Amino acid sequence: MATASKTLVQGLTTTKPPFLNHRRREAIGGYLFILPWIIGVVVFLLGPIAASFYFSLTNYQVVKAPEWAGLANYRRLLNDDLFWQALKVTTIYVAISVPLGLVLSFLVALLMNQRVKGIGFWRTIFYLPNLIPLVAGTMLWLWMFNPQFGLINGFLARIGIDGPLWLQSQQWALPSLIIMNLWGVGGATLIYLAGLQGIPTDLYDAVAVDGGGAWAKLWTITIPQMTPVIFYNLVLGLIAGFQVFAQPLILTGGGPRYSTLFVVLYLYQNAFANFRMGYASAIAWALFLIILVLTLIIFKFSNAWVYYEGDTRKR
């Protein structure tokens, strides 16, 4: 009996599943495959994010070791009128350029969705600005906005309007950047176009059967069906708007009189011109929190207006 039981125990021992069973092998393989990405995220994303938070609590001139400053940089942020000016400029830019861009790119997408001859050519033309390097495109606009020799004022002069000083004007510099931004609506248009072409045609047929015209099709089918795409473009536009940097850096340097001082430009000036890396890190974190809160608000309210086909969530 004792021998039989020993044999049974031995049998049980030998049938114990190996440590590297199929499931574990598969998991290890999976982790090995994504390891380069994990290393990349930790080293180039999470590491710098953590470092920037630490630096935001220090006085750091880069060429010298950081000195602990606690919350001094954040306190300074609250009393820095240039930061508030930069936030005001950025908010105005986002509040105007994002809705304008959403509407314009949607309208262009509707036009580009028509079945007319040569539509491929027009789609290419509208997307072309997105293929031009940012700096080259920005330099082009520098000339367009030249008050004396620029194309825009030249055109305005032909119709009897004395054009403004555009980038040189405290009043017109920010509107100039908003106008320039609209030039690049081709990217959002392309996304809208893909969405438009995914709307089932039988929905339009149903409206037609009910006697609805083009307007009814737009309001009852196209726009509701497109709300996920509009939502997507809104979130991306908002984030991109708060991160505008190269255009004001190249065109205005933040002037005249801080009228185009965007938050990221102010961050850059503090970090790389004045070498206040700690303060610049605090600005970066403030900007991150602002974008995060706004994005969460948009997500929260998206339930009320974004329609997902097949979505069973309670509205």
Added chain:
Amino acid sequence: MTTVGNSRRMSRRAVALGAAAVPFAASAAIGLASASAQDKQDVRIASYTVNDTWNATVEEMIAAFNAQSTLANASIEFRPGDQYWDKLQTEYAGGQAPDITLVNSEWIGAGASRGMFVDLKPLYERDQVDQSDLWFDMTTDWGWEGGQYGALLYVAGQALYVNKDLLDAAGEPMPAVDWTWDDLLESAKRLTNEAEGQYGIYIGPLPPPHWSCAFVQGAGGAVLNDARDECTLNTAEARAGLQWIVDLMLAHKVMPTVGATEGQENPFLANKIAYFFGGTWEESAIRTTEINWDFAHMPAHPTTGITSVQLGSNAWSMLSTTGDEDATWEVLKYLGGPDGAQALVSLGVPGFNSVVESAEYQELHRPQDILVPVSDFREFGHDYYTTPDAAEWLTAVVNELGPMWTGEDTVENSTQRAVDRVNEIFSMRTF
């Protein structure tokens, strides 16, 4: 025969040995040569691009140094001028900075106070380098807390270029030595033809630290006080100098507006400007044109009688991250010494009396008389407003004065805001 035979055998052996030895000898010789090249320490120099002529001349100077040096092998990297200083600081922080850099006056305080630059004074003293031939005071623009942080490249500053063809066409004489701002304005009015895009005057670059400073100073004002801890642009004198420039553009319309020249090449090079207040570094580019031009003396203020010329010289500085200080110093000593100055005589105004006063230097600038701007520099030159926080307060001044140049705000309001902003920056100083 045997002897012969032996001799032949010996000969063959010798040939074989010799043949075998040739590659070894050759490689040994090459090895020795390359060892000697390797003994020379590589020294990286960085500079921003001024123009093609300027770059080519500096490259020739570096080549001349390399030909005569046994210690260092210098190479130069030309970079875009935009954000040059910002990028250099970032490179330095990352340990990738060059050994030597071209520096502007406004960077020296920032670089020296942060330990970016090596104090050259002990090296000058150790090697007993005689700087007495310099007519330019190095301690003002390149000094910081008793040290010297730059070896002079050249004395740059404001010069007045005159388009003689435009003056001849309008029947205008060349300016007299003792002319005033009033004379300049009246002449500019006669030379302006707005419809043709021709203007009497162009001042560029305009905002402080550049050429508007000379007019502020000519009217009896200053950008900063002597201690450089307070902005004084809101004094009546400073405002008068700035108002005079604003009026040139907006009231008298004898100067293109700031917007009109945005993104353009220097309009003087387009043969459309009669009097151009520009930098001495522009001379090499102007020489490449067909324009019939000459230098003129800077005009004096009609009531204060003050003539002011804003200086803004350039130097070479050694980065404290340099690998081999001796080799870098060898290069720097050459660049900032009489040999370096002699090599760059075509580009501007050397800081050495012996070079400036040499017939060779003056002949090189014929048919123009280079001693016109040189004498203005010596007699009326005003130092740069060098402070460690120059980049920050100058950005503030440029921003606050912006609406003034376009007439969107008054000189009074703009200067008051500039003063408030700059003084706020000064109040946060930690040095």
